[in-house]
Amino acid sequence: MSYFATFLSSLFEDGHVLVPEIEPFSEEELSAGREVLCDFEAQYRLALPGGMPSFDLALSEQAAVLFYRACQFAVLRDAPPQQIDEEFSAMQKLPNTPEAHYAVDLVFRFLPDLFRLSKSMMENDPLVIYLKDWANRWPISSVGLKETVSPVQIDGFAKSPGMLRLYCDRILARNDVSRLDNPRVRTLVEASWGMYPELAPNIHTHIQHEVKQQDGSDHNH
Secondary structure, three states: OOHHHHHHHHHHHHOOOOOOOOOOOOHHHHHHHHHHHHHHHHHHHHHOOOOOOOOOHHHHHHHHHHHHHHHHHHHOOOOOHHHHHHHHHHHHHOOOOHHHHHHHHHHHOOHHHHHHHOOOOOOOOHHHHHHHHHHHHOOOOOOOOOOOOOOOOOOOOOOOHHHHHHHHHHHHHOOOHHHHHOHHHHHHHHHHHOOOHHHOHHHHHHHHHHHHHHHHHHHHO
16 A cells, blocks of 8 residues: 555544655545545544535545645655645635535545644744644634634535535534634524533533523623
């Protein structure tokens, strides 16, 4: 199996990966990676909410290649900024659609882990700048990261019931109160945690505190 395919298999299996030196991709390597992406997505979709977008393999492959390169840059620190720019320029061309958010998230949901791995770098490090940009560009993938810009923009996937449900589930799973600014998201999250507040203690405490503040404000009037 190719390095790239092995990387993806390990990432999906337990999140622990090894990366080789940075070299150009061969078509055989990319083909093996596409096979891993297709096989994993078919199983992954079964555990997701209904109404998910169709799977765009080409977009998912682009994201997987970029994430692979980002892991390499995080470990192999001698890459010049120009090389990082050249490798990552394609990411800016991906569309802002539910299909793109779903395809990218297949691999980019590991973005918080990569960000933590890169935290020791300088704040103006080119890789860190790209990771922050990705965190803002792909909000479903970056739930739990404090480095995102508020308010988070969800227009790219908000019309997809499945993606919106996935986003809210992830907010609950990662106890990320910073994502409750959007009224629609907040309503869905509140409806979900109401039965089981102990599963999202941070969100439960945050909302209860706001309710008390609101009650106090009403009484004062």
